[in-house]
Amino acid sequence: MAHVVVVGGGVGGLATAARLAQSGYRVTLLEQRAQLGGRVSELRRDGFRFDTGPTLLMMLDPLEKLFRDLHRRLEDYLQPVLLTPSYRVFYADATRFDSSPCIAHMVREIAHKISPAEVPGYLRLMADLSAMLHEVVPAFVRRNYRSPLDLLGARQIALLVKHRLLANLYRRIRRYASDTRLQMLFTFQTMYLGLSPLEAPWVYGILTYMESGEGVWFPRGGMYQLVRALERVAQEEGVQIRTGERVEQVLVEANRAKGVRLASGEEVRAEVVVLNTDVPTAYAKLLPPTRQQQRRWRNSCSALVFCIGYEGQMPALLHHNVHFCADFERNLREIFVQKIVPEEPSFYTCLSVRTEPSDAPEGCENLYVLVPVPNRSGEDAHAVADEVLEKVLYRLEREAGLQRERVRFVERITPADWEAMGLWQGAAFGLSHDFFQSTCFRPSNRAPFEGVYFVGASTVPGNGIPMVLISAELVQQRICEEVGLPRGKG
Ligand SMILES: Cc1cc2nc3c(=O)[nH]c(=O)nc-3n(C[C@H](O)[C@H](O)[C@H](O)COP(=O)(O)OP(=O)(O)OC[C@H]3O[C@@H](n4cnc5c(N)ncnc54)[C@H](O)[C@@H]3O)c2cc1C
Known part of the structure; x- marks a missing residue:
């Protein structure tokens, strides 16, 4: 039976390991940390629980497909709850807007808080984005590219033209919304990829639809339950x-994978090695030299995360909240062009205690704050983390009635910590998603050595839990085609 070693126990590594074991391979997964999950991680302190990485579960389809492919029911492993509203937006002009996947709710909210004249544009936007998502995913996202020519198929070209996929997102949104608050609301989602909405192509509007159309979900017990579910299913598959x-080195002989060497010196022999590590880091540190090492990768932004134990209640905040600064475009230019820590940051807050009361002690709240900042090729956000925290707390005092004396503790995660996890330049969201790092131009899931593959956020199709789960589908398909199915599984 062919032996596969999966290096890394992030969502991508766990899903791939389970899929390949189900296909009949003998699979060993090696994770450097004590805890599985990679960026999907949790922190527990003094009775508080925080998800420290992803907090929004969107686009359930790839997760449901994983469990279907493994002949199981998702609901036997994970209980996702749809959040309505999805989140509350705090604008600098004091508007509070509750965004929801429920059309009736959104129509009311737009008409009352923005203008009735904006309602038809919102309805057209949802219809157009829904059509785009359902055509783009099978044609561009759920596919293994073999060459850039794959982009030039008749179907792909027709879709590029039909949906104007490469038009600028921030400019095109004006055809649907004339109010700047709505323009911000319907474009900021590219920040989930660490990509500026000012520079993003229209195709990334599918993120807006994933959120505003299909909704935001939260697994009962917290995001880390996803890791527990994947671990359980992988173990059940053997x-x-x-x-x-x-893992310190991938062993390659005569251009073919032979296994891996661990930091302990142990060698684990295998015919196939799947790397769930960041791709630039793998080329620089784990694999024999190739031309890929010389490639000048462009990275996403990074994030400062604060996990705050709060003794008290801030009812103005929902489970998810977005706090826009007055000049959002300046904010984006600071992060992505000037690469400096924003003077007046926009940020996101999460209180999972709203849905999961056991996430904080009685009368307390678990306040998670995420501030987008440049990656480590720019200003060092680690050095100014306290100043940024100060600005966040000041704003929360005004918007949510936060009282500083009620802050019990603050835990910080800075770009330096993301880098220590193996993410190049501390880019929390991995490789950027500009045109030449997307689709067939993104690092392939096949390394230039036989038997060495990649899975995860920095290979195809990209970053975010749904995309990483699709990445596991794609690499399983490729390995089964190229290595062949183990005997008895054909
Ligand atoms: C702050 C933050 C917020 C986010 N929010 C969201 C969100 O709300 N929704 C969403 O869908 N996505 C979100 N994301 C993105 C999401 O977390 C990632 O896309 C996804 O978790 C990446 O999974 P992965 O399997 O590709 O890699 P990772 O999670 O990075 O896992 C890689 C694993 O490999 C291990 N590893 C690395 N090198 C080695 C080695 N040499 N030997 C052994 N093991 C090794 C690492 O320890 C790690 O466990 C967020 C990310 C961050 C950082």
């Missing part, structure tokens, strides 16, 4: 999971 095992 995957051997070893944590605390850092």
